[in-house]
Amino acid sequence: MTTPAEMLPRQRLHPLSPVLKSVRTLVLVIAAVSWRGLQNLGPGRYALVLLGLLVLVLLYSAVAWRFTGYEVVGRELRIHEGVLFRRTRAVPLERLQAIEVVQPVLARLAGLAELKLDVAGAGKAEAPLAFLPLAEADVLRTRLLALATRTLAPTDETAPAEPEPSAARPEQPDLYRVDNNDVTVSQFLTPPVMFTPLAILYIVGQLAFNSDFGVFAVASMVTAVAGTIGAPVMRILNFWNFRIGRAADERLRIRHGLLETRSQVVAPQRIQSLTVTWPLLWRGKGWLRITLAVAGQSSVGADGQQSRAETDRLLPVATVDTARALVPLALPGLDITALPLSPVPHRARWLAPLRRRVLAAGLTEHAFATVDGLMTRQLTVVPYARIQSVRVTEGPWQRRLGLATVYVDVAGATPAAAAHRPLAEAFAWADELTTRARAARAEV
Structure with missing residues (x-):
């Protein structure tokens, strides 16, 4: 039986949504046309083409907005959309892993936000709702997460009603803020950025000594250099004001961003694995970064490249002492x-x-851990309750040496691998991991 608390009538997005989506699409079109389009069309025609495209996109977005909406029915979020072909997407709320509230620059000016749902089994954010008033987006997120964590048992009509989001306890203050100076320095301590001055010197040399080096050739090379610099700059903007805290329902709350702000709430029991990375150029400062794998959440785009948003960070840059203090927020103990x-x-x-002195693995009280990486060292930790399967593989040379590799598979993340373990130990670990994973899931 569906209770009134589980019902939300069909709602529409904010009327400014078509405008914001059209501007975003126009930016993508300008990037696609690039310097070559400006050269072929000329400034006047180029501007007219962009204006015409903007009008067409705006009209289409307005019609699409007319038929777009969402509603909550029972334990499902239903998204209605489509112009020529109507469709309804149903998102089971029990598969929700996390919900992110995103405010792009223009949306922030209008007081609007976008909801992105991370759903188990999905390769990217599911059913993004763009755009809603910020207060409405926060309330909707709280409501959806509350429904997602409710028991699947039939509702008892005599049970006390679930409190409305407005009655929830106030959020706790931030537990930690990452220093913006550390964020800036760390993102420029990468090999591509370190070699950027050589590329700039090459461009200057071509301008000085090569008379055939045209304006558009210079523009193309400047664009390439800007792309190299752009990646760390975008990460700096993304991780600016990075702070960690607890939400009112004790979930992990992560907020960050300068131009585009992001607010994410993740339940610790939804975390599939945790990875601690020590980049080579960061070791002199004793820095590391920590990423989380949450089923349904991915910072890899559809093209297989790393997304510039990189929403999987627990800490973009930190010292070991800070990591020791904050990692238990994600994986207690x-x-x-x-x-x-x-x-x-x-x-x-x-x-x-070369890697032999680095490779290590072991079974802790609550998780399986492995260490690998020569230049960039990585520690991967998988809670037993999140283990999907365990595999033992032997290559031809491993068989000669009596070695094997133990793979631990988790949902939505790269398997944790304990490479080159003694054969007897590998099979003993596989049995032990299977037993502990079954027991941990039973406890959950």
């Missing part, structure tokens, strides 16, 4: 500096002569 990890045997030097 985990101390990244006190993990019982064992190295690979000496004979693994024939398969990994």
